[in-house]
Amino acid sequence: xxxxxxxxxxxxxxxxxxxxxxxxxxxxxxxxxxxxxxxxxxxxxxxxxxxxxxxxxxxxxxxxxxxxxxxxxxxxxxxxxxxxxxxxxxxxxxxxxxxxxxxxxxxxxxxxxxxxxxxxxxxxxxxxxxxxxxxxxxxxxxxxxxxxxxxxxxxxxxxxxxxxxxxxxxxxxxxxxxxxxxxxxxxxxxxxxxxxxxxxxxxxxxxxxxxxxxxxxxxxxxxxxxxxxxxxxxxxxxxxxxxxxxxxxxxxxxxxxxxxxxxxxxxxxxxxxxxxxxxxxxxxxxxxxxxxxxxxxxxxxxxxxxxxxxxxxxxxxxxxxxxxxxxxxxxxxxxxxxxxxxxx
Amino acid sequence: xxxxxxxxxxxxxxxxxxxxxxxxxxxxxxxxxxxxxxxxxxxxxxxxxxxxxxxxxxxxxxxxxxxxxxxxxxxxxxxxxxxxxxxxxxxxxxxxxxxxxxxxxxxxxxxxxxxxxxxxxxxxxxxxxxxxxxxxxxxxxxxxxxxxxxxxxxxxxxxxxxxxxxxxxxxxxxxxxxxxxxxxxxxxxxxxxxxxxxxxxxxxxxxxxxxxxxxxxxxxxxxxxxxxxxxxxxxxxxxxxxxxxxxxxxxxxxxxxxxxxxxxxxxxxxxxxxxxxxxxxxxxxxxxxxxxxxxxxxxxxxxxxxxxxxxxxxxxxxxxxxxxxxxxxxxxxxxxxxxxxxxx
Numbered sequence: 107x108x109x110x111x112x113x114x115x116x117x118x119x120x121x122x123x124x125x126x127x128x129x130x131x132x133x134x135x136x137x138x139x140x141x142x143x144x145x146x147x148x149x150x151x152x153x154x155x156x157x158x159x160x161x162x163x164x165x166x167x168x169x170x171x172x173x174x175x176x177x178x179x180x181x182x183x184x185x186x187x188x189x190x191x192x193x194x195x196x197x198x199x200x201x202x203x204x205x206x207x208x209x210x211x212x213x214x215x216x217x218x219x220x221x222x223x224x225x226x227x228x229x230x231x232x233x234x235x236x237x238x239x240x241x242x243x244x245x246x247x248x249x250x251x252x253x254x255x256x257x258x259x260x261x262x263x264x265x266x267x268x269x270x271x272x273x274x275x276x277x278x279x280x281x282x283x284x285x286x287x288x289x290x291x292x293x294x295x296x297x298x299x300x301x302x303x304x305x306x307x308x309x310x311x312x313x314x315x316x317x318x319x320x321x322x323x324x325x326x327x328x329x330x331x332x333x334x335x336x337x338x339x340x341x342x343x344x345x346x347x348x349x350x351x352x353x354x355x356x357x358x359x360x361x362x363x364x365x366x367x368x369x370x371x372x373x374x375x376x377x378x379x380x381x382x383x384x385x386x387x388x389x390x391x392x393x394x395x396x397x398x399x400x401x402x403x404x405x406x407x408x409x410x411x412x413x414x415x416x417x418x419x420x421x422x423x424x425x426x427x428x429x430x431x432x433x434x435x436x437x438x439x440x441x442x443x444x445x446x447x448x449x450x
Numbered sequence: 451x452x453x454x455x456x457x458x459x460x461x462x463x464x465x466x467x468x469x470x471x472x473x474x475x476x477x478x479x480x481x482x483x484x485x486x487x488x489x490x491x492x493x494x495x496x497x498x499x500x501x502x503x504x505x506x507x508x509x510x511x512x513x514x515x516x517x518x519x520x521x522x523x524x525x526x527x528x529x530x531x532x533x534x535x536x537x538x539x540x541x542x543x544x545x546x547x548x549x550x551x552x553x554x555x556x557x558x559x560x561x562x563x564x565x566x567x568x569x570x571x572x573x574x575x576x577x578x579x580x581x582x583x584x585x586x587x588x589x590x591x592x593x594x595x596x597x598x599x600x601x602x603x604x605x606x607x608x609x610x611x612x613x614x615x616x617x618x619x620x621x622x623x624x625x626x627x628x629x630x631x632x633x634x635x636x637x638x639x640x641x642x643x644x645x646x647x648x649x650x651x652x653x654x655x656x657x658x659x660x661x662x663x664x665x666x667x668x669x670x671x672x673x674x675x676x677x678x679x680x681x682x683x684x685x686x687x688x689x690x691x692x693x694x695x696x697x698x699x700x701x702x703x704x705x706x707x708x709x710x711x712x713x714x715x716x717x718x719x720x721x722x723x724x725x726x727x728x729x730x731x732x733x734x735x736x737x738x739x740x741x742x743x744x745x746x747x748x749x750x751x752x753x754x755x756x757x758x759x760x761x762x763x764x765x766x767x768x769x770x771x772x773x774x775x776x777x778x779x780x781x782x783x784x785x786x787x788x789x790x791x792x793x794x
Contacts, residue, residue: 160784164559169630171783178785201784207551211594214587215508222586242566242593243558246586250555286513439515440504440545441522 122147123260123294125157125200130177132184133319134393135304135312137400138362143264143299145189154195155258155423158182158416161200161207162251165244166235182412184322187404196258198419203257205427209434210246210253216282217249226271252276256291257427264299287437291430302362305355309337323404326394333359333390338382345381356382356389364392466491467604467638469501469544474521476528477663478737479648479656481744482706487608487643489533498539499602499767502526502760505544505551506595509588510579526756528666531748540602542763547601549771553778554590554597560626561593570615596620600635601771608643631781635774646706649699653681667748670738677703677734682726689725700726700733708736 124144132141147154158178164171182197190197200206222228225248232240251272255263265273273296280293305311306318313319320332336356342349351357351372361368367388374380432442468488476485491498502522508515526541534541544550566572569592576584595616599607609617617640624637649655650662657663664676680700686693695701695716705712711732718724776786 161555161559164556164782168559168782174783175785199785201552201779204548204552207555208545208548210555211505211551211587212508214590215505215512215585217586219584219586219589240563241559242561242563242590243555245563246558249586435545438508438512439518441519441543 119151119153120262121153121155121258121260122262122264123155123157123255123258124264125159125162125254126181127159127163128174128177128181129163129314130173131180131314131321131323133312133314133321134359134362134397135306135319136184137188137322138302138304139266140264140299141185141188141190144185144195147264148190148195152262154190155260156185156190156195156197156419157254157423158197158199159254162247165241165247165250166231166239168241168243178416179409179412180323182415183404183407183409186407186415187322187400189400189403192415192419196419196422197415198423199416200254202416202420203423203427205257205424205431206250206253209257209431210250212434212438212440213249213253213279213283214246216286217279219245221275221278222246222248225275227268248272248275249279252279255294256280257430258423259292259426259430260294261292262297263294265296266299270296270298283434287434290433290437303358304362305358307332307336307355309355320393322397322400324397325401326398329394329397330390333386333393334383336386338385342375342382345383346378348378349375349380349382351375356385359393360385360389363396364389367392463495463497464606465497465499465602465604466606466608467499467501467599467602468608469503469506469598470525471503471507472518472521472525473507473658474517475524475658475665475667477656477658477665478703478706478741479650479663480528481532481666482646482648483610484608484643485529485532485534488529488539491608492534492539496606498534499604500529500534500539500541500763501598501767502541502543503598506591509585509591509594510575510583512585512587522760523753523756524667526759527748527751527753530751530759531666531744533744533747536759536763540763540766541759542767543760544598546760546764547767547771549768549775550594550597550601553601553775554594556778556782556784557593557597557623557627558590560630561623563589565619565622566590566592569619571612592616592619593623596623599638600624601774602767603636603770603774604638605636606641607638609640610643614640614642627778631778634777634781647702648706649702651676651680651699653699664737666741666744668741669745670742673738673741674734677730677737678727680730682729686719686726689727690722692722693719693724693726695719700729703737704729704733707740708733711736 124140126140144156158181160174160178163174178199185197186192222245228245252275255276263273273294277293280291283291303311306313306316308316308318310316310318320329324332338356339349339354341347357371357375360371364371371380371385375385435442468484470484488498488500502525504518504522507518522543529541530536566589572589596619599620607617617638621637624635627635647655650657650660652660652662654660654662664673668676682700683693683698685691701715701719704715708715715724715729719729779786
């Protein structure tokens with residue numbers, strides 16, 4: 107199912123690596139953020155590796171793992187639905203690559219604890235999520251992210267601004283390894299993405315845990331109903347009151363799915379000509395138009411095929427991960443990795 | 451090469467697990483400490499698993515790995531020489547068990563950083579070895595020790611007093627895992643060993659890094675020469691001066707290899723009847739008598755067979771490690787471990 111490696115152009119071909127925790131059905135924040143970009147990469151000349159990061163999900167959710175299997179299936183179906191093509195991209199489960207655990211352990215030996223404690227998100231997240239999260243695994247997760255990338259030789263990582271510090275940390279680890287043991291690991295480059303900030307129904311950032319999300323797989327009626335429930339400018343009480351689009355989540359979503367109409371909507375909202383009910387009706391219609399082909403594609407995939415897609419992706423990823431680990435061990439003068447088959 | 455599991459008695463049979471960093475040729479401090487005990491366990495009715503802990507060696511020696519391969523061979527030859535029987539005991543390389551890395555990563559998710567920072571040896575070692583050692587891997591090494599034990603279902607761990615806190619930490623991790631996910635991991639028991647404190651040539655603790663060691667594999671002449679160079683009571687300058695056996699390293703070694711003569715030696719030293727030269731001569735003779743059968747056995751092993759011994763041991767260890775990891779992943783609701791062969 108996986109495309110063969112490029113021949114003549116492989117020296118300059120980028121290898122894009124990204125991943126996501128299996129949180130179940132993805133919402134339109136994921137779609138207009140990462141996923142539409144991943145789909146474009148999947149269709150491009152770049153090599154693409156997309157990881158279902160189940161070990162990362164443990165860093166903040168080790169107590170609630172019962173839904174992991176269904177969350178993985180639902181997320182992968184959304185990936186397929188948005189146009190990530192398993193014939194062109196490797197889609198795989200992080201825990202199916204034992205090489206990740208091994209290289210993580212090896213690299214842990216050369217990473218000062220202080221480097222990890224300095225990663226800006228570490229103390230932020232502990233403050234946000236509480237001290238219970240302050241596990242050894244959670245402390246190490248920027249290192250695990252780096253291993254996810256280097257184990258498949260990723261050259262290019264699409265990141266938002268908030269993740270740049272993680273990649274900088276990772277690049278420092280790669281340089282340290284290569285200085286100590288020789289030039290083995292590929293130092294990945296960031297490609298900075300301006301992800302649109304998608305608001306949820308309540309105006310806060312769209313998030314499954316805030317229960318303010320519109321899922322990619324929601325049916326048209328649910329989508330319309332959710333759009334109707336969205337908050338708007340609280341000063342626009344009657345239809346003809348002038349509105350402030352710049353603070354309205356509905357307007358923000360219009361910019362994502364109804365770009366051609368945005369200047370007119372902005373003017374009509376400010377003048378009071380356009381009421382919120384009509385504006386929401388138009389948004390719901392546009393959103394349903396945008397989502398319908400994705401829903402149709404989603405319905406065309408049998409969930410029972412997801413394990414085979416992930417197994418095929420893992421086999422493809424391990425074609426790179428196995429020799430990468432072997433080379434790292436060789437460089438460190440460790441015994442050769444014990445022989446294991448590639449794939450299942 | 452490995453003994454089959456016991457049949458009728460297996461329910462009550464202990465599974466002893468221990469290991470050692472590959473530091474090269476072992477000295478008589480190792481012999482009179484752990485190794486003679488391991489050899490006795492190897493010959494007993496207990497199941498025995500002895501690990502060459504190469505990943506542990508990285509925690510304090512990641513910058514100097516060039517000698518790992520020869521250090522492993524020399525250490526295993528010493529293990530064989532003292533009577534650890536590879537037909538009865540599994541001798542294996544830690545890095546040959548990828549299950550250790552994987553279970554280590556999984557358990558890292560439930561271990562608070564504070565538990566690791568509280569292990570008494572952590573701050574002691576950083577103070578002793580310098581801040582350069584304060585890596586993420588070094589912080590995690592008591593967890594890795596625990597994984598070494600539980601991955602092979604070890605029931606019983608011979609430890610000195612200084613290692614008891616590590617095992618207590620490990621037992622707490624096992625209880626936390628079993629509380630969270632079900633009763634999967636075996637909680638190991640300590641069996642406290644009173645290891646004799648073997649002094650080096652200079653009276654400090656015998657240690658390879660202090661260059662004050664008598665190696666198990668030293669030839670008789672080297673052994674005798676080293677014994678002659680040992681420090682004794684500095685107040686016993688002339689032969690007939692009265693000595694203080696309680697502060698004399700030579701006397702301490704006499705207690706290890708010349709027990710029957712110890713009361714007489716003590717009296718003759720105190721009275722001045724026995725001079726240091728004669729005392730050292732007697733010690734060297736006894737030591738050579740003790741070591742000669744070990745040296746002979748060592749010479750009977752072809753170093754080229756060590757890799758096969760370790761591979762066979764790894765295969766035996768993975769017969770337990772593979773299902774243990776699979777069961778841990780199942781309990782955590784993770785995807786089944788990707789299929790891998792047992793052994794090479």
